[in-house]
Amino acid sequence: MNDITFPFTALVGQEPLQQALLLAAVDPSIGGVLVSGPRGTAKSTAARALAELLPEGTLVTLPLGASEEQLIGTLDIQSALRDGGVQFSPGLLAKAHLGVLYVDEVNLLPNPLVDQLLDVAASGVNIVERDGISHRHDARFVLIGTMNPEEGELRPQLLDRFGLAVEMSNCFDAHARQQIVKARLAFDADPNTFRARSEAAQAALSKQLHAARAALASFDFDDAVHAHVSALCIAAHVDGLRADLVMLRAARALAALEGASAVTVEHVERVADAVLQHRRKEAQASSDTQAPRNANANTNASNASDEGYMPPEPAGTAKIKQVRPLAAKKA
Known part of the structure; x- marks a missing residue:
């Protein structure tokens, strides 16, 4: 992991989001976490911070323009016909195994891609099929999707398939807002010193997970x-x-x-x-x-x-x- 990742335990005022992410990390079969809210509410910061706590520490980001083959991987049919064995080129799902698969603006991804993503997140297995030849591999990861509702909603059928959902909102509590800003300024000024102060808490939480x-x-x-x-x-x-x-x-x-x-x-x-x-x-x-x-x-x-009677609500x-x-x- 990048040594300038903001520590998960140092997040301020994000308890519901932290709890949802930790639960999905304990049991990825929950089906991932959908985090919605306006820009600047630390959605991506929390997602990246979670990956650092996991044993593999892997964070894989799915870009908006990704193709199906980039996501699930590809099979070399010519190699299978020639040598009798399946040659598989791993996709992002394989690379995210035991780590975090992060999808920013998941609501802007094509629906078929989101559908495949959620299938694998729930089952923990990716199956690639082509011309009667198939290959399967473990793909057990914590799926985190973030979105800004102002830029479009997910179809209800896809929305329901995310295990947990957390709705973020702008902070209008003066004290909480100041604490968040102070933490961010301290981190930006000296990331290493800031992270050192959270080292014990991070280690304890990783052990707890x-x-x-x-x-x-x-x-x-x-x-x-x-x-x-x-x-x-x-x-x-x-x-x-x-x-x-x-x-x-x-x-x-x-x-x-x-x-x-x-x-x-x-x-x-x-x-x-x-x-x-x-x-x-x-x-x-x-x-x-x-x-x-x-x-x-x-x-x-x-x-x-x-009689002045009104029907009950x-x-x-x-x-x-x-x-x-x-x-x-x-x-």
């Missing part, structure tokens, strides 16, 4: 956790079961990261917002609930005109607790 990955398989989900996940997803009117699966995996990753003995309902609560942020359908839920009442709206208004969807910062790191 490694331990969490190793412990992941030892966790299971009890009925209370399953019930809470189902209730939250139903209340959010999500499509399909992808949200349930991602929420369980994210809660398990958080439990492992914090060294907990079991996955609890509290872990579910703390990851729910990142899971439902881009899947919640409040407008549809509200209209569905209101429709039966609207059918009798004229009757209700007529019957109540002399439709019930809203359940509110999800805000994601809290991670618990104190263990040394």
